[in-house]
Amino acid sequence: MQGHGITANDCIWDIVRLKEFNDFFDEQDSALKLKGGFYAEDVKRDYKGLVTLGPAPRSKSFTARKFARFMTVTEIRLETRINASPAVCFNASRDVGLHLGSAADTGERVLAGRTSGLCELGDEITWQARHFGIRQQLSVKITAVDFPRFFVDEMTRGAFKAMRHEHYFEPVEGGCLMKDKFRYETPFSIFGRLFDALVLHQHMRAFLLKRNAFLKQWCEKQEG
Secondary structure, eight states, X not given: OTTTTOOHHHHHHHHHHHHHHHHHTTOXXXXXXXXXXXXXXXXXXXXXXXXXXXXXXXXXXXXXXXXXXXXXXXXXXXXXXXXXXXXXXXXXXXXXXXXXXXXXXXXXXXXXXXXXSBXXXXXXXXXXXXXXXXXXXXXXXXXXXETTTEEEEEEEESSSSEEEEEEEEEEETTEXXXXXXXXXXXXXXXXXXXXXXXXXXXXXXXXXXXXXXXXXXXXXXXXX
């Protein structure tokens, strides 16, 4: 890799990031390839080349590390310790009413789909909320449920280019460790990635932290 301004550590970092990107689309049979300074993902499926990256940059002032960070999916991981059982936390996390309560500041409401109760496998819901002063809609589908350990919701239509939220609930002494793995990609190419780096990532992280604090308080009251 000499002459490209790329170090061994850069290559390792890029491989890890692209492996995570591969996991995002759940393509177990795809393989990461590193050939001739090109980083390429084989994942095609319904994402129309979304995963394909171009040649590794040759400029010493713009390393492969910066390139990969700018071209891959954003991931937010959170862990919340809750003094309540995993079952209580699991059900609270998929309760429509509690979700609306946690997002009250955004004026969130349901436009289509389940309007109350617990989301189940296959449910599709369209939410409407105000972010950055703009009223937006997001349609999601519950694509996996393993009570009381794990469930997934994924965007089917909305402002993101792609979005997947994985929810994990692990039993620990005295309660539950709730884990979030929230992954998304912004549209509008480089402009969307710049907006993400400057504003969106912190906004989404704060939104999820507030949601989790709301759920923690509610769950612990139920067990108290």
